[in-house]
Amino acid sequence: MSGSLLKVESLTKHYGRGTGFLRKTEPAVRAVEDVSFSVEAGETLCIVGESGCGKSTVARLLMRIVEPTAGRVIIDGVDIAGLKSHALRAWRRRMQMVFQDPYSSLNPRLTAGQIITEPVENFERLRRKQSQALAAELLRKVGLAPDMMHRLPSELSGGQRQRLGIARALALQPSLIIADEAVSALDVSVQAQILNLLMDLQQQLGIAFVFISHDLSVVEHIGHRVAVMYLGRIVELASCEALFAMPVHPYTEALIAAAPVPDPTRVRREVPVEGEVPSPINPPSGCTFHPRCPIAVERCRIERPPLVPMADGRVVACHVRAPALDIHAECSRKDADRSEAVNPELSFAVGRSDFP
Amino acid sequence: MQMQNTSGDNVLLDVRDLDTHFYGEESVTRALGGISFHVNRGETLGIVGESGCGKSVTALSILRLLPKLTAKTVGGEIRFHGSDLLKLSEREIRKIRGDRIAMIFQEPMTSLSPVHTVGHQIAEAVQIHTKVSRSDALERSREMLRLVRIADPERRLYSYPHEMSGGMRQRVMIAMALACSPELLIADEPTTALDVTMQAQILRLIIDLKQRMGTAVMFITHDLGVVAETCQRVIVMYAGRIVEQADVLDLFARPAHPYTQGLMRSMPDRRHGRRQRLPEIPGIVPSLREPIVGCSFAPRCPFAIDICREKAPTMRDVRPSHAAACWRSEEVLGA
Numbered sequence: 001m002s003g004s005l006l007k008v009e010s011l012t013k014h015y016g017r018g019t020g021f022l023r024k025t026e027p028a029v030r031a032v033e034d035v036s037f038s039v040e041a042g043e044t045l046c047i048v049g050e051s052g053c054g055k056s057t058v059a060r061l062l063m064r065i066v067e068p069t070a071g072r073v074i075i076d077g078v079d080i081a082g083l084k085s086h087a088l089r090a091w092r093r094r095m096q097m098v099f100q101d102p103y104s105s106l107n108p109r110l111t112a113g114q115i116i117t118e119p120v121e122n123f124e125r126l127r128r129k130q131s132q133a134l135a136a137e138l139l140r141k142v143g144l145a146p147d148m149m150h151r152l153p154s155e156l157s158g159g160q161r162q163r164l165g166i167a168r169a170l171a172l173q174p175s176l177i178i179a180d181e182a183v184s185a186l187d188v189s190v191q192a193q194i195l196n197l198l199m200d201l202q203q204q205l206g207i208a209f210v211f212i213s214h215d216l217s218v219v220e221h222i223g224h225r226v227a228v229m230y231l232g233r234i235v236e237l238a239s240c241e242a243l244f245a246m247p248v249h250p251y252t253e254a255l256i257a258a259a260p261v262p263d264p265t266r267v268r269r270e271v272p273v274e275g276e277v278p279s280p281i282n283p284p285s286g287c288t289f290h291p292r293c294p295i296a297v298e299r300c301r302i303e304r305p306p307l308v309p310m311a312d313g314r315v316v317a318c319h320v321r322a323p324a325l326d327i328h329a330e331c332s333r334k335d336a337d338r339s340e341a342v343n344p345e346l347s348f349a350v351g352r353s354d355f356p
Numbered sequence: 357m358q359m360q361n362t363s364g365d366n367v368l369l370d371v372r373d374l375d376t377h378f379y380g381e382e383s384v385t386r387a388l389g390g391i392s393f394h395v396n397r398g399e400t401l402g403i404v405g406e407s408g409c410g411k412s413v414t415a416l417s418i419l420r421l422l423p424k425l426t427a428k429t430v431g432g433e434i435r436f437h438g439s440d441l442l443k444l445s446e447r448e449i450r451k452i453r454g455d456r457i458a459m460i461f462q463e464p465m466t467s468l469s470p471v472h473t474v475g476h477q478i479a480e481a482v483q484i485h486t487k488v489s490r491s492d493a494l495e496r497s498r499e500m501l502r503l504v505r506i507a508d509p510e511r512r513l514y515s516y517p518h519e520m521s522g523g524m525r526q527r528v529m530i531a532m533a534l535a536c537s538p539e540l541l542i543a544d545e546p547t548t549a550l551d552v553t554m555q556a557q558i559l560r561l562i563i564d565l566k567q568r569m570g571t572a573v574m575f576i577t578h579d580l581g582v583v584a585e586t587c588q589r590v591i592v593m594y595a596g597r598i599v600e601q602a603d604v605l606d607l608f609a610r611p612a613h614p615y616t617q618g619l620m621r622s623m624p625d626r627r628h629g630r631r632q633r634l635p636e637i638p639g640i641v642p643s644l645r646e647p648i649v650g651c652s653f654a655p656r657c658p659f660a661i662d663i664c665r666e667k668a669p670t671m672r673d674v675r676p677s678h679a680a681a682c683w684r685s686e687e688v689l690g691a
Contacts, residue, residue: 050551157640158407187406187578189637192622196633214551217581221624222631240630258556260581262623264604268585271560273553276523 004038005208006062006095006176011035011071011081013057027281031057033232035071041175042202044209046219046240048255049229052277055212058229059180062210063097064088075176093123096169100181102161106153112139112164113149119171138167143197159190166197170205178210183218195222216259220244228252231280231288234307238314248316251289287319295320368436368539368572369395369418369457375431376410376417383645387413389596390432392671395540400566400573402587402604404580406619408641409593411576415542419459420449455485458533462545464525468517474501474528475513478535485536500531504561523554530561537569544576559586580623584608592616595652596644598671602678612680614657614688651683659684659691 012035014028032054039045047055060066062073064080073081080091096119099105106115113135120126120134136146142163153161162182169177179198183191199222201207213219219226223240228249236249247253257272275292278284284291290300299319307315308322316322376388388410395401403411416422417429418441434441436457441449453459461467469477478500479493488496494513501509504527517525526546533541543562547555563586566573575587583590583604590607592600592615600613611617618637628634639656642648651657654664663683671679674689682688 050553159640188580188619189406189622190640192624192634192636195624196636199631199633216552217624220626220630221628221634254553258552260552260555260559260579260585262580262584262608262620262625264584264608266584268560271556274557276521276554277551 005041006039007074009072012069014069042206043224046211046223046226053229054232059178093172095176096174098179098182116167142167176208180212236316366396367394368397370435373432376429378427385644391598400587402583402590403576405593410596455536457540458538459542460529460533464529473514478532500535504531540572542574600680606678612674612685613682614659615653
C-alpha cells in the first residue's frame with residue numbers, strides 16, 4: 001500500500017547496549033523488536049498491551065523523542081528515522097502527540113492560550129491579535145469556552161486539561177496524532193467526553209490516530225485496526241471487529257478474557273492466564289509468550305513464530321494457531337515435533353467452533 | 357424510609373452520618389457529607405465512584421488514618437462490635453487496625469518497608485497483635501505467602517519488596533493484611549496499578565481467600581467492571597454522598613439514580629455500537645468547598661426539576677434492598 005500516511009518498517013529499539021565500561025556487553029533492554037505497521041489517512045490504529053510491552057516506546061520512536069536502533073518510519077515517502085534535526089522539524093508539523101498525564105504535560109506557568117499557540121509560534125511569528133484568534137478557534141474546536149485562554153492549567157479540571165492537550169496537538173493541523181494513554185487518567189464520565197471529542201475531530205478534520213492504550217473496551221470502541229504487543233513485538237494485528245469477535249493469538253485471547261466486564265450476570269471462567277510478563281532484558285526463547293501460553297508446544301520454545309497472514313487479512317505470530325506454510329521449515333523440523341504439528345487448515349481458522 | 361438494618365446480628369460494621377472535613381488555608385472541604393451504610397459479615401461490599409467522591413476518605417475515616425493536621429471526622433458514628441471506633445483511644449484503635457480490620461492500598465510499594473524482608477514484615481504484623489514467638493510468626497509468614505500463591509515462598513520470605521514485581525508486592529500486601537485473620541478487609545483500588553492479566557489473578561485471589569477465611573471485604577474502586585465481577589452489594593458515591601445502594605445484580609439491571617445510570621451508559625461497551633458517540637455526563641463534579649444546595653448532581657442531571665435544586669434528597673427505597681437518593685427515581689427507572 002503506497003497510499004499509507006505512515007509506514008513503519010522493522011522498528012527496533014534496544015536500550016543500554018554495549019555501553020558498559022568494565023562489562024563490554026551490557027545486556028540490552030529489548031524494548032521494541034521488529035515492529036511494522038501502516039496507518040492510513042483518517043483511520044485509528046490502536047496499539048494495546050500491558051506495561052513494558054513497548055507500546056509507549058513505539059509512540060516515542062514515531063515522534064523521534066527517542067532514536068530508533070534500527071528500522072524506518074516513513075511519512076509521505078520520506079524516512080524520518082534518518083533525518084537530521086533541522087530537516088525533522090518540518091515533519092514534526094505533520095505529527096503531534098497527546099500525553100497521558102494532563103497534569104505534567106502542560107507548562108504550569110503558561111496560560112491556556114499560550115500553551116496552545118506555542119507550537120505555531122515555534123514556526124512562525126504571530127501578531128497578538130492573530131494568536132488570540134487562533135487560541136479562541138482551537139479552544140472552540142475542543143469544546144472549551146474562548147475565555148479560558150487566560151487561565152492557568154492549575155485552574156482547570158483534569159478533563160479540561162486533556163482538552164487543552166488536544167488543542168495544542170491540533171494547532172499545527174497535523175494529519176496524524178499519536179495519543180499515548182490519552183484517556184487513561186480520566187474518570188469514566190470525562191473519558192466519554194474526550195473519546196467523543198477525538199471521534200468528532202477525526203470525522204471533521206480527517207485526522208489519523210495512533211491510539212495507544214491498555215484499555216480494551218476503549219480500543220474496541222474507537223479503533224479501526226488493533227495491534228497487540230507483547231514484550232516488544234506485535235503478536236496480532238487485525239481489524240477491530242475481527243480481533244474482538246475472534247482473537248486468534250492466545251495472548252490476545254487472554255487479554256480480552258482478563259478485562260473486567262461491567263455485567264454481574266456474566267460468570268467468570270478460570271483466570272485466563274497465570275504468571276506475569278517476563279523481563280525484556282532476557283526474554284524467553286522462541287515465542288516469548290510460551291511460558292504462560294496454555295497451548296504452547298515444543299516448537300514454541302525453540303523457534304520464534306513469524307507474523308503469518310490469515311484468510312481475513314489479519315496477521316498472527318503463533319505456531320499453533322497460525323502455522324507458517326513453509327514447506328522447507330516443515331521438512332527440517334524434528335520428528336518429535338511433527339507429531340505435534342497442527343493441521344495447516346487452522347491458519348484459516350475463521351469460524352472455528354471452539355474459539356470463544 | 358432508609359434501608360439500614362441497624363440491629364441485625366449480621367451487621368459487622370455500621371456507619372452512621374459520617375462527616376469528614378478537610379481544612380485548607382482559607383476553606384473547608386466537606387469530603388463526606390453525612391454518609392450511612394453498613395457491612396454485613398462475610399460479604400463483599402463495593403464502593404464505587406469517580407475521583408474526589410469520598411470513597412477513599414470513607415476508608416481512612418473508618419480506620420482513623422486521616423492526616424491529623426488537615427482532616428477531621430466531625431460527626432457520626434462507626435459501630436464495630438458494640439463500640440464506636442471514633443470514640444476509641446489511639447491505643448485501642450491501633451489494636452483493631454491490622455488485627456480485626458485490615459487495609460490494602462493501590463500502591464503496595466508505599467506501604468511496604470523497603471529495608472526489611474517481606475517475611476520480617478509479615479511476621480512483625482503478626483507479632484504486634486498476637487503473643488507468638490518469632491519462629492511461630494515466621495512460620496505464619498511462610499504459610500501466608502503460600503496462601504497468596506507466591507511462587508517459591510521459602511525463598512521469597514527473604515526477599516525485599518524492590519526485588520518483586522507489582523503483582524507480587526500486592527500479593528505480599530494481601531498476605532500481610534490477612535495474616536491476623538481480620539473480620540473486615542478494606543481494599544482501596546488494589547488492582548488499579550496492575551495490568552489486566554495480573555488484575556484478574558489478584559481479584560480471583562481476594563475472592564478465594566475471602567471465601568476461605570470468611571472475611572468481609574469492602575472493595576473501593578472506580579471500575580464498574582471490577583465491581584460487577586467481585587461484589588455482592590454496591591454503594592455508589594458522588595460528591596461526598598451516597599447516591600445509591602443495591603445488590604449488584606439490581607444495580608446493573610436497574611440503576612435508580614441518574615448518576616449511576618449516566619456512569620454505566622458512558623462506559624465504552626459493545627452495546628453502544630462501535631465508533632458511535634458515547635452518552636456523556638455533561639459538566640463537572642461540583643466543588644465541595646462551597647455548601648451544596650439541593651441535590652449535588654442536579655446541575656448535570658437530565659431529570660432535574662425545581663425540587664432537586666432546592667432540597668437535598670435522602671435515601672429512600674425504590675424496591676426491597678435497593679435505595680437511591682433521588683427525587684425522581686421512578687422516572688429514572690422508567691427511562
